[in-house]
Amino acid sequence: MQLSKRDVVDVATSLLDDYGIADLSMRRLARELNVSAGALYWHFANKQQLLGAVADRILQPLTPASGNWPERVRATCAQLRDALLSHTDGAELVSASLAAGQSEVMTAVLARLAAAAGDAGVASEHTDLVARTVIYYVLGFTADEQSRLQWDAAGAEVDTTVWTEDPNARFAFGLRLLTDGIAAHSRTGS
């Protein structure tokens, strides 16, 4: 049976879920697919591009939100965080793909957030930066949260000093900071 891009990405995703990003190698993926490592390079130019396709698979569940701009920002960020938390090292993988410019879905999400910023009254030359700032927050927060969750699941007694509050509430609080900041920059208020 011939190898399809879809098969490759599916198996890569399950490898990611089971063993994490550090063990997601081209050679191991090829072995899992019963194919030689070189075969993957017929379908993908390099590993970065393959990881970008996995990132897009992870981000598939994201759909455009409706409502006023703060609702749309909150919904988009919540969807993004949920998608990242659904896969081992999801935040790390998507961050890397964003940095490499290899995720098309991420580009669409950025555009969605920039449009919301525009509706908030942010000047057009700044909407992209506002969108990126929101994304930096979601990726940073979720990468942190996920590494703690995974450490924890691995049986370590993570310091619970002041980390007692519900992660959802913490996430919402940090996001509120950003939406309040955006509102302060708008011509019309929230």
Next chain:
Amino acid sequence: MQLSKRDVVDVATSLLDDYGIADLSMRRLARELNVSAGALYWHFANKQQLLGAVADRILQPLTPASGNWPERVRATCAQLRDALLSHTDGAELVSASLAAGQSEVMTAVLARLAAAAGDAGVASEHTDLVARTVIYYVLGFTADEQSRLQWDAAGAEVDTTVWTEDPNARFAFGLRLLTDGIAAHSRTGS
């Protein structure tokens, strides 16, 4: 001559500056130091820890700022960004070390920002999150900026679509979003 931790970190930093993080390997570093690769493991438990030491070296120039809380936040962020931009892949390296919890200086910076948030009137159970949110922004923004700069220096015609504005002004604008958001959460106003 005996190998000292300082020598190792110094040479690692110059290797980083000259060839980037992808080429900063334990074996290459050992070669540069005229030592076997195994020797490094007498001084550092693993690569992550060594990279943490390099991160701390990069962050050495950071000093506690003075002034009212928004001034301290701005100064700290400006210092951080400057330090990151002074070394090839600086933002990427420090981000990784922060995630791994291997940078002591980063812990100190976080504490500084949390204190500023406290002065802004943020409730004590949220100051750490506010500090982290600011750090996510600086690291995200600077990693973006640096990858564009380095792509550019490598001779590529990066799309200059709406990217025309001064990076310093863009950085300040995004940071303003955050400080405005913090001010909105304070009991006392800015």
Next chain:
DNA sequence: ACCTGAACACCGTTCAAGT
């Protein structure tokens, strides 16, 4: 068009043995 097999040029980490 799609894939294999072998090669190239590397990795991080460990550890017995040496000085």
Next chain:
DNA sequence: ACCTGAACACCGTTCAAGT
């Protein structure tokens, strides 16, 4: 105490050759 040398178990990528 500090380091070497060799080994273990891997990497990403290329490319002539096969079907």
